[in-house]
Amino acid sequence: MSEIQRPGALYQQVAAAIREAILSGEFAPDSLLPSEAQLMARYGVSRPTVRNAIAALRAEGLIDVRHGKGSFVRASGQPVLTIERRISRTAEGKFAMPNGDIWQEAEQPSTYRTRTTKDTGRLLQLGEEEALFGCDRLLIDPSTGTRAMHRTLIPFEVAETVPLLGKEPCKPPAAIYWVLTQAGHTLTWTETVRARMPLPDERTTLQLPDATPILHVARIAHDADDRPLFLEQLRFGADRAELAYRITADKQPARHTRA
Amino acid sequence: MSEIQRPGALYQQVAAAIREAILSGEFAPDSLLPSEAQLMARYGVSRPTVRNAIAALRAEGLIDVRHGKGSFVRASGQPVLTIERRISRTAEGKFAMPNGDIWQEAEQPSTYRTRTTKDTGRLLQLGEEEALFGCDRLLIDPSTGTRAMHRTLIPFEVAETVPLLGKEPCKPPAAIYWVLTQAGHTLTWTETVRARMPLPDERTTLQLPDATPILHVARIAHDADDRPLFLEQLRFGADRAELAYRITADKQPARHTRA
DNA sequence: AGTCGTAACTCATAAGGACAAGTGACGTCA
DNA sequence: TGACGTCACTTGTCCTTATGAGTTACGACT
Incomplete structure (x- = not known):
């Protein structure tokens, strides 16, 4: 639904949208992100595009993905x-x-x-x-x-x-x-x-x-x-x-x- | 040509093969890696698989990819x-x-x-x-x-x-x-x-x-x-x-x- | 000679489909 | 009741196809 078109590639726009949602606190640390299917529907893009966006956020260390379970916001906790x-x-x-x-x-x-x-x-x-x-x-x-x-x-x-x-x-x-x-x-x-x-x-x-x-x-x-x-x-x-x-x-x- | 099948996913096997070639010095620092098409032929896999392998090596900081030019072995130079x-x-x-x-x-x-x-x-x-x-x-x-x-x-x-x-x-x-x-x-x-x-x-x-x-x-x-x-x-x-x-x-x- | 267009290479992005594999809940069966 | 099988969900892997975009070299045209 939420229309996006600003910076460059589609997957980057999706990644930016999710990133903002995380940094703004809309998705709390340790919480479950929408599934790939839900993100496809939400942004009207294909699965590869969603996965590409998720891969970008993964490389930034913002999220953790667990096979069979979903993507979780990484608790950016300071070192213990x-x-x-x-x-x-x-x-x-x-x-x-x-x-x-x-x-x-x-x-x-x-x-x-x-x-x-x-x-x-x-x-x-x-x-x-x-x-x-x-x-x-x-x-x-x-x-x-x-x-x-x-x-x-x-x-x-x-x-x-x-x-x-x-x-x-x-x-x-x-x-x-x-x-x-x-x-x-x-x-x-x-x-x-x-x-x-x-x-x-x-x-x-x-x-x-x-x-x-x-x-x-x-x-x-x-x-x-x-x-x-x-x-x-x-x-x-x-x-x-x-x-x-x-x-x-x-x-x-x-x-x-x-x- | 070189047959591979050991660890797990195909793209990881390809990544491991390229990684070894880099670390062993077969591909010198700053040198150009084979193009995606060449890697597809070399390992008999599809383009997404090659790109997936390359993405993994990128995330490890082993290679740099430049649009229109190719993938280069990163000179792992110490800090200057x-x-x-x-x-x-x-x-x-x-x-x-x-x-x-x-x-x-x-x-x-x-x-x-x-x-x-x-x-x-x-x-x-x-x-x-x-x-x-x-x-x-x-x-x-x-x-x-x-x-x-x-x-x-x-x-x-x-x-x-x-x-x-x-x-x-x-x-x-x-x-x-x-x-x-x-x-x-x-x-x-x-x-x-x-x-x-x-x-x-x-x-x-x-x-x-x-x-x-x-x-x-x-x-x-x-x-x-x-x-x-x-x-x-x-x-x-x-x-x-x-x-x-x-x-x-x-x-x-x-x-x-x-x- | 110099300029610029084009062709041929490179990687980047995007869509679609299919199947494998991990997870958890639910229900059946012993 | 307890064990286990199945199913519905999740992400992981892999393929095919198509188009866009940066880079370089060559050649034609001025």
């Missing part, structure tokens, strides 16, 4: 888990992470040897194809069901100078910080944050819904002279979790790039 | 711009941001009055529907072409106690920090980072390609007693830019939640 990226030291000097104890390991960590890629090589200030110890963990926060993939990458170079690391390359991060500190290093950290769409295997491991990007954090532990010691990666679905940082003002003037 | 989220103070105590001078304002900042939403209310530790000054900027980094949307939200409460803010609510962040410091506040900051798919207006303003999430940073400036003073938001396409943070170890033991 805040991952605080901070590092603290106890009175004895040991390291503690604010999130260290919420995560459980879903399976045995898997360790392996690998080489730097263009990306990890740049972060570690190494060339490509340099040898690394790797350790992958699948983490779960039981209280929210949030899943995350954690990876530790330690250059052979570094592991050689720190016997404990070479023997057991797959320790929890806090333990690695402690070992390196005991070995005489003074640690500081930098993190870079990216977002991208998941690869198929990430989609399944992290159990992500449609149109859900993943947040990708890379934490580099630096020595006192600013040289990278090792790398931690954390990946998780951006629908359930967010990152939190603390910032304080430096005394030095801002630099644009790290030497 | 690193946005450092740090704050420095000059010898005179004024504030400087590492990125402060790379951004140019694409248009006049627009100021307005608004009210807290559930989300911004929580961040500012206010209720819903509390009055705010708002200021929106569209920023551009000319060297990379990266666009970003910046928003400042100042509660009326705060603006009233700081005359300079009330008169001119739309100052650059560094200037606001300075004004608040002059007014006797001691600032610290926290940031939360999220990623999500863009809304249609964000897609156009930020000129985002398909399947590109946006990174959403909310920076809260706190007073010495940890009460929020005001809020800055930054939004940009995750395809071009990444965030960088510095972390140092606290002396205090980690707390899980802020009081």
